[in-house]
Amino acid sequence: GAVVSQHPSWVICKSGTSVKIECRSLDFQATTMFWYRQFPKQSLMLMATSNEGSKATYEQGVEKDKFLINHASLTLSTLTVTSAHPEDSSFYICSAYNEKLFFGSGTQLSVL
Amino acid sequence: AQSVSQHNHHVILSEAASLELGCNYSYGGTVNLFWYVQYPGQHLQLLLKYFSGDPLVKGIKGFEAEFIKSKFSFNLRKPSVQWSDTAEYFCAVTPTGGFKTIFGAGTRLFVKA
Numbered sequence: 001g002a003v004v005s006q007h008p009s010w011v012i013c014k015s016g017t018s019v020k021i022e023c024r025s026l027d028f029q030a031t032t033m034f035w036y037r038q039f040p041k042q043s044l045m046l047m048a049t050s051n052e053g054s055k056a057t058y059e060q061g062v063e064k065d066k067f068l069i070n071h072a073s074l075t076l077s078t079l080t081v082t083s084a085h086p087e088d089s090s091f092y093i094c095s096a097y098n099e100k101l102f103f104g105s106g107t108q109l110s111v112l
Numbered sequence: 113a114q115s116v117s118q119h120n121h122h123v124i125l126s127e128a129a130s131l132e133l134g135c136n137y138s139y140g141g142t143v144n145l146f147w148y149v150q151y152p153g154q155h156l157q158l159l160l161k162y163f164s165g166d167p168l169v170k171g172i173k174g175f176e177a178e179f180i181k182s183k184f185s186f187n188l189r190k191p192s193v194q195w196s197d198t199a200e201y202f203c204a205v206t207p208t209g210g211f212k213t214i215f216g217a218g219t220r221l222f223v224k225a
Binding site: 034036038040041043044046049091093095100101103106108 | 206208
């Protein structure tokens, strides 16, 4: 079956630094990928829809300049958390659509 | 290893039929449980969730799920499905107090009008 690879699975960074998370579709091309965020004791929250070759569509309340999304190829979307702060600590997960939805394994970000 | 198993990959029902989608998980500690739905052409949406308390939880659009701790199950039910329930349904588990969410492979439901 289709596989979505997300990297890194865990990252710890200092406040003020930027962190890039990659989401790759390994055996299919994905024109659409989704980025979600999950806080403890809460469900997933859609952050943005990433479309290959065009700008991402952000959900209301998600800062575009804070969470940069790039979907430069049909197999790769990246989420960059810029100038990370402790409140950005969360679980981030991507998914890619290829007739059905496939999920990455998620990235736990801890900002010190 | 932690895992989530959804019993059926595809389910076809007629309108007004009752629905039950199975979900079992494997995890050594306490968990929070979720059912998400993805309608055609849309992103994932939360149907319902269980954190604690009454093991029978009710969600949107008439869905409910029952957490049976002894069986490590969290099956999704709806008494009478509608054509508009055609979608893919994902069961997901998060360790209580933890971050990582593990998804089942999804069950694609098709409801015939």
